[in-house]
Amino acid sequence: MSIPVRAPLAGRIVPLTEVPDPVFAGMLVGPGLAIDPTRDDNHQEVTVTAPVDGRIAKLHPHAFVVAADDARCVLVHLGLDTVTLAGKGFSLHATPDQEVHAGDPIVTWSPASIEAGGLNPIVPIIALQAEASALSPTAGGRVVENGEVVMTWS
Numbered sequence: 001m002s003i004p005v006r007a008p009l010a011g012r013i014v015p016l017t018e019v020p021d022p023v024f025a026g027m028l029v030g031p032g033l034a035i036d037p038t039r040d041d042n043h044q045e046v047t048v049t050a051p052v053d054g055r056i057a058k059l060h061p062h063a064f065v066v067a068a069d070d071a072r073c074v075l076v077h078l079g080l081d082t083v084t085l086a087g088k089g090f091s092l093h094a095t096p097d098q099e100v101h102a103g104d105p106i107v108t109w110s111p112a113s114i115e116a117g118g119l120n121p122i123v124p125i126i127a128l129q130a131e132a133s134a135l136s137p138t139a140g141g142r143v144v145e146n147g148e149v150v151m152t153w154s
Contacts, residue, residue: 001070002152002153003052003068003072003152003153004149004151004153005051005074005127005149005150005151006051006102006103006146007035007051007125007144007145007147007148007149007150008035008049008050008076008146009035009037009047009049009146010035010037010038010145011035011036011038011123011143012035012038012141012142012143013139013140013142013144014033014034014036014140015034015137015140016031016032016033016126018140019034020080020120020122021081021120024080024124027132029075029124029128030075030127030128030130031126031132031135032074032075032124032125033124033125033150033151034122034123034124035122035123035125037111039111039112039115039121040112042112043112043116044110044112045108045109045110046108046109046111047093048105048106048108049102049104049105050100050103050104050106051066052068052072052074053068053069053100053101053102054067054068054069054100055098055099056094056098056106057073059094059095059096059106060083061086061087061090061092062077062085062090063078064094064107065128072128072153073128074128075124075125075128076123076125077123077125078090078114078121079111079119079120079121079122081119082114082119084119085114085117089109089113090107090109091107091108091109092107093108094106102147125150125151134153134154135154136152136154137150137151138150
């Protein structure tokens with residue numbers, strides 16, 4: 001059975017190999033894609049949502065993992081090196097072990113503020129412990145809206 005993985009926020013699709021971080025670009029965490037988030041000059045906050053139905057398996061201000069009912073897990077990582085912010089600039093809307101549906105709010109943050117602070121706000125979306133051949137990701141360069149299917153995991 002395949003599961004659709006939905007965009008947790010709006011932005012432009014970036015192939016994982018083009019993410020400026022060797023761990024994500026080298027697919028050491030797993031295969032997937034990334035989204036360069038839509039941002040504006042007003043540093044507007046964006047609410048990041050669950051990409052799949054399931055349970056919050058891990059939750060940090062800068063990253064979370066949703067485990068689908070069949071135990072497949074999707075990691076959403078908000079920006080690069082954002083762990084160094086120790087949660088500053090992130091507001092959580094979920095709790096560990098909470099059941100969620102795709103589209104439920106998980107974290108609010110401002111990609112423009114992250115960028116203004118010198119960090120890259122790109123958002124890797126990783127299929128943990130998956131084979132790259134099991135994924136059908138959306139092509140790079142395409143602009144997507146929050147909730148749009150960006151990857152199918154067979």
